Amino acid sequence: EVQLVESGxxxxxxxxxxxxxxxxxGFTFSSxxxxxxxxAPGKGLEYVxxxxxxxxxxxxxxxxxxxxxxxxxxxxxTLYLQMGSLRAEDMAVYYCARLGDSVEYFDYWGQGTLVTxxx
Amino acid sequence: SYxxxxxxxxxxxxxxxxxxxxxGNNIGSKSVHWYQQKPGQAPVLVIYYDSDRPSGIPERFSxxxxxxxxxxxxxxxxxxxxxxxxxxxxDSSSDHPxxxxxxxxxxxxx
Numbered sequence: 001e002v003q004l005v006e007s008g009x010x011x012x013x014x015x016x017x018x019x020x021x022x023x024x025x026g027f028t029f030s031s032x033x034x035x036x037x038x039x040a041p042g043k044g045l046e047y048v049x050x051x052x053x054x055x056x057x058x059x060x061x062x063x064x065x066x067x068x069x070x071x072x073x074x075x076x077x078t079l080y081l082q083m084g085s086l087r088a089e090d091m092a093v094y095y096c097a098r099l100g101d102s103v104e105y106f107d108y109w110g111q112g113t114l115v116t117x118x119x
Numbered sequence: 120s121y122x123x124x125x126x127x128x129x130x131x132x133x134x135x136x137x138x139x140x141x142x143g144n145n146i147g148s149k150s151v152h153w154y155q156q157k158p159g160q161a162p163v164l165v166i167y168y169d170s171d172r173p174s175g176i177p178e179r180f181s182x183x184x185x186x187x188x189x190x191x192x193x194x195x196x197x198x199x200x201x202x203x204x205x206x207x208x209x210d211s212s213s214d215h216p217x218x219x220x221x222x223x224x225x226x227x228x229x
Contacts, residue, residue, distance in 0.1 A: 044220055044223040045154075045162065104150055106218075107173065
């Protein structure tokens, strides 16, 4: 059974940093591209960042480019999101999601971790 | 960047058919994927590549895509179908790949 379990969320002050993790199991992690998708309170889904299966390619939404860094450790079956210079508008539930066999859609999602940005 | 437009809400009586639309410029030339999200839960893929259903998704869920509109159709609606539904496309037309979501539609079962 595919499982994605996020952790690392919490309360952080504006301008602060936080690192999210996503532990994967039930599939060959190193064979799949992975994503972070976020959802602000009461709002819709927003793509944040993506990383290829071997970590060689990364992509970012314009809203987080230069502030967030996605990475992965295939030996630990874990996806990361290093978030810096956090703003109020970054407050959201952050989901990790597996990209399906094509590059187009997300076939499995974690339960999410909440990031609260507030002083 | 590519924009997807969904109605904020759709209401339907139990047993009837719900249709949720997703509008985009020439969206028929792209593949559309649909997710269901119940309160407090993660999204679940219900339709991919316009009309394919993942295993475990009831046949009551179907999709179509043509012209400027894609549609998620839920037949014989049940109370348990009440949720937010999001359409999504992969946009490769910009300088880097982009995964675009619609704003979401809240399905209310009357």
